[in-house]
Amino acid sequence: MTDRPTLTTTAGSPIPDNQNSVSAGERGPLLLQDYQLIEKLAHQNRERIPERTVHAKGWGAHGTLKITGDISRYTKAKALQPGAEVPMLARFSTVAGEQGAADHERDVRGFALKFYTEEGNWDLVGNNTPVFFVRDAYKFPDFIHTQKRHPRTNMRSPTAMWDFWSLSPESLHQVTILMSDRGLPVDPMHMNGYGSHTYSLWNDAGERFWVKFHFKTEQGHKHYSNAEAEQIVGKTREGYQEALYNTIEEGRFPRWKMQIQVMPELEAETCSFNPFDLTKVWPHADYPPIDVGHFELNRNPDNYFSEIENAAFSPSNIVPGISWSPDKMLQARIFSYADAHRHRLGTHYEQIPVNRPKCPVHHYNRDGEMNVYGGSISGDVNAYYEPNSFNGAVEQPSAKEPPLKVSGNADRYDHRTGHDDYSQVRALFAEVMDDGERQRLCANIAGAMAGVPDYIKERQCRHFDLVHPDYGAGVRKALADAGEGYDPNGIPVDENTPQAAE
Ligand code: NDP
Ligand code: HEM
Numbered sequence: 001m002t003d004r005p006t007l008t009t010t011a012g013s014p015i016p017d018n019q020n021s022v023s024a025g026e027r028g029p030l031l032l033q034d035y036q037l038i039e040k041l042a043h044q045n046r047e048r049i050p051e052r053t054v055h056a057k058g059w060g061a062h063g064t065l066k067i068t069g070d071i072s073r074y075t076k077a078k079a080l081q082p083g084a085e086v087p088m089l090a091r092f093s094t095v096a097g098e099q100g101a102a103d104h105e106r107d108v109r110g111f112a113l114k115f116y117t118e119e120g121n122w123d124l125v126g127n128n129t130p131v132f133f134v135r136d137a138y139k140f141p142d143f144i145h146t147q148k149r150h151p152r153t154n155m156r157s158p159t160a161m162w163d164f165w166s167l168s169p170e171s172l173h174q175v176t177i178l179m180s181d182r183g184l185p186v187d188p189m190h191m192n193g194y195g196s197h198t199y200s201l202w203n204d205a206g207e208r209f210w211v212k213f214h215f216k217t218e219q220g221h222k223h224y225s226n227a228e229a230e231q232i233v234g235k236t237r238e239g240y241q242e243a244l245y246n247t248i249e250e251g252r253f254p255r256w257k258m259q260i261q262v263m264p265e266l267e268a269e270t271c272s273f274n275p276f277d278l279t280k281v282w283p284h285a286d287y288p289p290i291d292v293g294h295f296e297l298n299r300n301p302d303n304y305f306s307e308i309e310n311a312a313f314s315p316s317n318i319v320p321g322i323s324w325s326p327d328k329m330l331q332a333r334i335f336s337y338a339d340a341h342r343h344r345l346g347t348h349y350e351q352i353p354v355n356r357p358k359c360p361v362h363h364y365n366r367d368g369e370m371n372v373y374g375g376s377i378s379g380d381v382n383a384y385y386e387p388n389s390f391n392g393a394v395e396q397p398s399a400k401e402p403p404l405k406v407s408g409n410a411d412r413y414d415h416r417t418g419h420d421d422y423s424q425v426r427a428l429f430a431e432v433m434d435d436g437e438r439q440r441l442c443a444n445i446a447g448a449m450a451g452v453p454d455y456i457k458e459r460q461c462r463h464f465d466l467v468h469p470d471y472g473a474g475v476r477k478a479l480a481d482a483g484e485g486y487d488p489n490g491i492p493v494d495e496n497t498p499q500a501a502e
Helices: 035-045 137-147 158-166 169-179 226-235 239-249 265-269 304-309 328-344 423-432 435-448 454-467 469-481
Strands: 058-067 085-094 109-117 120-127 199-202 208-217 255-264 290-299
Touching (some): 120 208, 137 158, 158 169, 158 435, 158 454, 169 423, 169 454, 208 265, 255 265, 423 454
Antiparallel strands (some): 058 085, 058 290, 085 109, 109 120, 255 290
């Protein structure tokens, strides 16, 4: 006799033999009535769900957010009041690679956080960079196509990447960060996270403030060079998973300091740059970071698939006191993620335990795929519509955010002409980076341009010239050093190529 649990079918019936299939005679054939065999094979066929269309490779853990500062004058959100402790889930990721991609690839890292607040789930789905490649959501699918495999060769295409980037100068800021040291962190613990977009906070008095969220690593920044990363990938493709899992398993819980930058609502109208443009940061000197608290990751998932692959992070998840902004990219993401989840995980994906709010949920959505808890969980089966006379859930007016003034004609506004895509990149290149970092930046860019046609290299280098003459010159020198040089005077340029700097 044994005290181990009994193996059963999924319907709970004991399985007498999990080694030998039922055959007609010792040598076969098999019988269709061997339901246990059929169930096993059928389940195996359904083990994979669609991977995320972007950010497919990821690593995650559970943790706690603690609020130690006082930002109650900006927000009524209970999760952000002094002393609040909120359970949370984090998932880090690379953007372009598929689920089996190597962890140590140069790429932007996703930094997705789900806070299970007493007023519902609040998700901040950010990156390890404060800006992004495009500023209009209309261009997001085009950008992502340049990062994915070429339809014919089925290989990644540097030509597609640099063609798109050189035709989209709003990408310069993010491209510069991606190609800098910060484009290849050693593991998820040694990088910052940024909400990136401008969000909003609002208080009980009905005042709105625009905010940027920042999560600063308390482990310090650590990066690999391309050469170091190649060595690592030769040994393991799962370096991030190993590092995050082991550090938590050994009780060395990683922490990030949470900060916000704040802009009063009306200041957006007079600010010298568009504060809702995702390709821009808010300079620290003008909008100093305010300490809010910190989060630590302290529990590994017991089952990676159930708790990390099944996790559904969405910028649409906000709570009273926290909201969005007019940022055109953010507006599109409010739609896109829940739509992706309904496709990837199923209609009622929020009933999957890792996505379930840790507060009461009452709604009138009914039936449909995966609806295992029923729609209206109101305590009265008669209340499956609203309004009703049977004590069904009712709205909460205090959750209504202050009205937002909008103005202007509905139109398709040119988001390329008349925008300054260079000044903030110049500040990063000339004032934040040191000589060594500038050199590594140029070398990384030259490496990433291998095989790209010369006229595209030249178009991109002219954008670097416009950031800073040393930037363009540095990349051209690095290209020559890498054997990828070309004669800029000898190649045809098209009308999309900026004029050569004087
Ligand atoms: P500051 O000197 O106050 O801030 C510079 C920031 O740059 C610091 O937050 C630092 O992050 C970060 N940084 C350092 N090295 C790199 C790198 N290789 N890639 C990306 N970021 C780096 O100046 P400003 O606020 O005026 O910003 C100047 C430029 O710094 C910006 O144009 C932008 O490119 C970049 N930056 C600005 C941020 C902001 O929110 N203002 C945030 C991140 C970058 P840390 O403190 O974590 O070391
Ligand atoms: C994942 C769309 C821009 C960060 C995803 C997914 C979609 C998507 C469809 C997969 C979701 C899933 O299957 O669970 C978009 C669109 C964008 C956009 C349409 C622009 C219009 C951004 C930006 C950031 C970002 C600007 C960061 C600031 C992430 C992260 C994930 C992700 C971190 C992975 C979330 C996770 O870990 O599950 N995006 N995205 N995306 N996106 Fe975006």
